Amino acid sequence: MPEPLKIAIAGGLGRMGRQMAEAVAADPRLQLVARFHRPGSVGEGLVERDAALALAEIVIDFTTPAASAELAKTCAARGGPALVIGSTGFDAAELEAIAEAAKSIVIVRSGSYSLGLNLLTGLVEQAARALGPDADLEILEAHHRFKVDAPSGTALMLGEAAARGRGVRLDDVAKRARDGLTGPRPSSEIGFAVLRGGSIVGEHSVSFLTEGETLTLSHAAGDRSMFARGAIAAALWVARQPPGEYDMRDVLGFTAS
Numbered sequence: 001m002p003e004p005l006k007i008a009i010a011g012g013l014g015r016m017g018r019q020m021a022e023a024v025a026a027d028p029r030l031q032l033v034a035r036f037h038r039p040g041s042v043g044e045g046l047v048e049r050d051a052a053l054a055l056a057e058i059v060i061d062f063t064t065p066a067a068s069a070e071l072a073k074t075c076a077a078r079g080g081p082a083l084v085i086g087s088t089g090f091d092a093a094e095l096e097a098i099a100e101a102a103k104s105i106v107i108v109r110s111g112s113y114s115l116g117l118n119l120l121t122g123l124v125e126q127a128a129r130a131l132g133p134d135a136d137l138e139i140l141e142a143h144h145r146f147k148v149d150a151p152s153g154t155a156l157m158l159g160e161a162a163a164r165g166r167g168v169r170l171d172d173v174a175k176r177a178r179d180g181l182t183g184p185r186p187s188s189e190i191g192f193a194v195l196r197g198g199s200i201v202g203e204h205s206v207s208f209l210t211e212g213e214t215l216t217l218s219h220a221a222g223d224r225s226m227f228a229r230g231a232i233a234a235a236l237w238v239a240r241q242p243p244g245e246y247d248m249r250d251v252l253g254f255t256a257s
Helices: 015-025 049-055 065-078 092-101 115-134 153-166 225-238
Strands: 005-010 030-036 058-061 082-085 106-109 136-143 190-196 203-210 213-220 244-246
Touching: 005 015, 005 049, 005 065, 005 225, 015 030, 015 225, 030 049, 030 225, 049 065, 058 065, 058 225, 065 082, 065 092, 082 225, 092 106, 106 225, 115 153, 115 203, 115 213, 115 225, 136 153, 153 190, 153 203
Parallel strands: 005 030, 005 058, 058 082, 082 106, 106 244, 136 190
Antiparallel strands: 136 203, 203 213
């Protein structure tokens, strides 16, 4: 049996960081070598970031966009470790920093590590291609009250899939909010609606609406363990790859080699 992959967890005090640490520790293919949080965080088995990076082959990072972009730059400057990034809500500069880091190290970045949601993404792209702009396209997402970004990274991932299916850029057709006298809905628009409240783990639906019928593709998350399973699958996959930026479609073999 090969040696276990050495894994460090960023955001070790967060809800997802704690769950990831438990999942890694329970998997015989992996070895949890360190957990770290923001600078100055101590206790509960945490180490400083640089010490964690020196021990790890792969870092699993579900923190914040700014922290993930900075971590990517740091890992690239060191020549490793590889990264599995699950943070969402990146701005253009942060995405550029990650893309630059991926020239030197292996990075998997995804808006969702759920197998079901990544399958949904493929179905949305196919439906958008088949139905074309004649179908009004709306994406609805719902999350718990503590989520800080909107639309969710997964909703944007679904929007990107729909835009690919239609052969357009999402930024050119996205409508992220409606308020007041908005006028008729343009046929090319990809709309987003957001719900926040309670303890909803994550619910996403994509509706294609035409005269006389509606097609809705949807996914609901029961608990966060699915994200941990997906991140572990990404970590096992990323260990065998050359430098570059990948996503879960690559991990699951949905993209052409």
